Amino acid sequence: MHPMSANEASDGELIRRAGDGDRGAFEVLYHRYSRPVFGLALRRLGDRGRAEDAVQETFASIWRAARTYKPERGPGGPWLYAVARNAIVDRGRARTEPPVEAPEEASTEAGPLERAEASWTTWRLHRALEELSSNERSVIELAYWSGLSQSEVAEYLGIPLGTVKTRTRAALARLADVLEDELG
Amino acid sequence: MTREPDFRELIGDDLPEEERARLERIHRLLVAAGPPPELTPALAEPAAEFETPLFLPRRRTGAVLALAAALALAAFLGGFLAGRHGNQNFTTFKSLQMHGVGTARAASATIDLGTLDSEGNWPLKVDVRGLPRLPRNAYYEMFLTRHGKPAATCGTFVVNGKTGTVRLNAPYKLSQFDGWIVTLERPHSTGHPVVLST
Numbered sequence: 001m002h003p004m005s006a007n008e009a010s011d012g013e014l015i016r017r018a019g020d021g022d023r024g025a026f027e028v029l030y031h032r033y034s035r036p037v038f039g040l041a042l043r044r045l046g047d048r049g050r051a052e053d054a055v056q057e058t059f060a061s062i063w064r065a066a067r068t069y070k071p072e073r074g075p076g077g078p079w080l081y082a083v084a085r086n087a088i089v090d091r092g093r094a095r096t097e098p099p100v101e102a103p104e105e106a107s108t109e110a111g112p113l114e115r116a117e118a119s120w121t122t123w124r125l126h127r128a129l130e131e132l133s134s135n136e137r138s139v140i141e142l143a144y145w146s147g148l149s150q151s152e153v154a155e156y157l158g159i160p161l162g163t164v165k166t167r168t169r170a171a172l173a174r175l176a177d178v179l180e181d182e183l184g
Numbered sequence: 185m186t187r188e189p190d191f192r193e194l195i196g197d198d199l200p201e202e203e204r205a206r207l208e209r210i211h212r213l214l215v216a217a218g219p220p221p222e223l224t225p226a227l228a229e230p231a232a233e234f235e236t237p238l239f240l241p242r243r244r245t246g247a248v249l250a251l252a253a254a255l256a257l258a259a260f261l262g263g264f265l266a267g268r269h270g271n272q273n274f275t276t277f278k279s280l281q282m283h284g285v286g287t288a289r290a291a292s293a294t295i296d297l298g299t300l301d302s303e304g305n306w307p308l309k310v311d312v313r314g315l316p317r318l319p320r321n322a323y324y325e326m327f328l329t330r331h332g333k334p335a336a337t338c339g340t341f342v343v344n345g346k347t348g349t350v351r352l353n354a355p356y357k358l359s360q361f362d363g364w365i366v367t368l369e370r371p372h373s374t375g376h377p378v379v380l381s382t
Contacts, residue, residue: 030230035220042221055227125213126220134302143189145219146359150193158299168194172207179210 011076012069019066026066029080030059036126037084040119044088058087081123128178136171139164188215222357225336274309275299280382282364288379290314295364295382297354306354308338312366313347315379322370324379326352328361334376335361340369 009017009025011032017025037058041051061083069079129137142153150168154161191211195204276296284291291314298307310326318324323342327334341350366380 027230034223034227034230038223038227039220048224051221052224052227056231059230121213122217125217129220134304140214141219143194144214165194165196169196169199169207172195172210173203175210175214176206179213 011080012071013076015062015066015069015076015079016071018063019069026059026063029062032130033080033084033127034059035130036123039126040084040123041088041091043119043122045092050091054088054091057091058084061087077124077127081120124179125175128175131178132171132174136167136174139167140171140175143168222360224360225356274307276309280364282366282380282382284314285365285378285381288314288316288368291316291380293366293380304355304357306356306358308352308354309349310341310352311347311349312343312380315343315346316368317346318342318368319370322368324366325369325376326364326366328354328356328358329363329365330361332363332365334365334367338364 009028011029014025014029014032018029034055038051038055041054041058042048045051045054062080065083069076073079129140132140138157139153142148142156143150148156150164151161154164157164189211191208194211195207199207274296275298277299278297280295280297282293282295291312293310293312296309296311298309300306308326312324315324323340325340326338328336328338336354336356338354339352341352343350364380364382365378367376368379369376
């Protein structure tokens with residue numbers, strides 16, 4: 001019997017449970033990380049079909065390797081990132097042409113992981129978006145990636161402009177809380 | 185190109201400087217990172233079995249960039265904002281016209297897109313006109329498309345006469361798609377002729 005529901009559990013706890021064959025824990029991990037994995041794969045491989053395959057390979061690897069996860073060596077997020085990176089790199093090696101990757105900010109992570117490490121911040125940000133409520137997430141997506149002004153977002157969602165601003169602030173603050181470790 | 189949001193417009197001027205700086209760092213990250221990709225319907229749920237990995241068939245050969253998705257979303261939402269009108273039980277957010285294709289050239293349809301519900305469903309009211317009489321056991325199916333190819337089903341329907349109104353549902357992020365079609369489906373048939381298209 002688990003003391004907390006899978007939805008509330010940390011990534012590390014979910015990996016541990018998945019290693020014990022808990023399919024429900026694995027599915028929660030899938031829903032937390034499928035979009036970040038897909039995003040990472042798309043940036044690395046530049047092809048949607050190959051990226052879909054890489055997502056499948058990544059989660060197959062997570063399911064198989066979860067038993068080897070050691071919580072004392074670090075939290076679950078970086079472990080998942082490493083598994084995803086390896087699966088995506090393996091798929092990328094099959095290419096004859098260089099992988100396509102969109103330009104992005106340099107990662108704050110040091111080390112020899114090069115291109116994959118440069119995606120770490122984006123990975124964490126996309127993962128953190130999954131922590132937002134659907135209302136908060138909507139205003140962020142519309143404001144940042146649809147080209148709508150705040151007034152247009154309010155009209156689109158059918159809510160007052162003040163509510164849009166309140167939700168936007170709350171969403172940014174929530175993301176800042178989640179990413180505090182990465183931002184330093 | 186999607187415009188970069190104005191941070192001051194987003195959060196106003198009344199935050200303490202420390203909090204403002206904290207949120208601005210997130211703002212910069214969001215701008216730099218771009219949107220996470222929407223999962224394809226095939227990736228919406230984990231595969232049923234992972235002991236023997238099940239790899240998805242390749243559905244497309246061309247790369248679809250996240251930027252294109254963002255632009256499509258902007259274009260799509262821009263259309264939505266053009267007008268809203270409603271009736272008793274169905275508030276129309278946007279109407280789209282479909283035209284007949286192939287042997288159904290004389291057909292047409294109007295898709296009324298309802299208001300997105302809290303669960304993520306777009307209700308659809310589709311008025312069809314002049315569709316061919318359906319063969320025995322046949323039915324119509326509406327799809328959202330990418331690059332003209334069916335990508336996600338919005339449901340099946342039949343109409344008894346040449347005109348009719350049907351209610352369907354699109355439980356998807358519409359920004360992932362670029363059009364709508366209706367196909368004629370027959371059991372055991374490999375052909376899926378398109379009869380209506382936006």
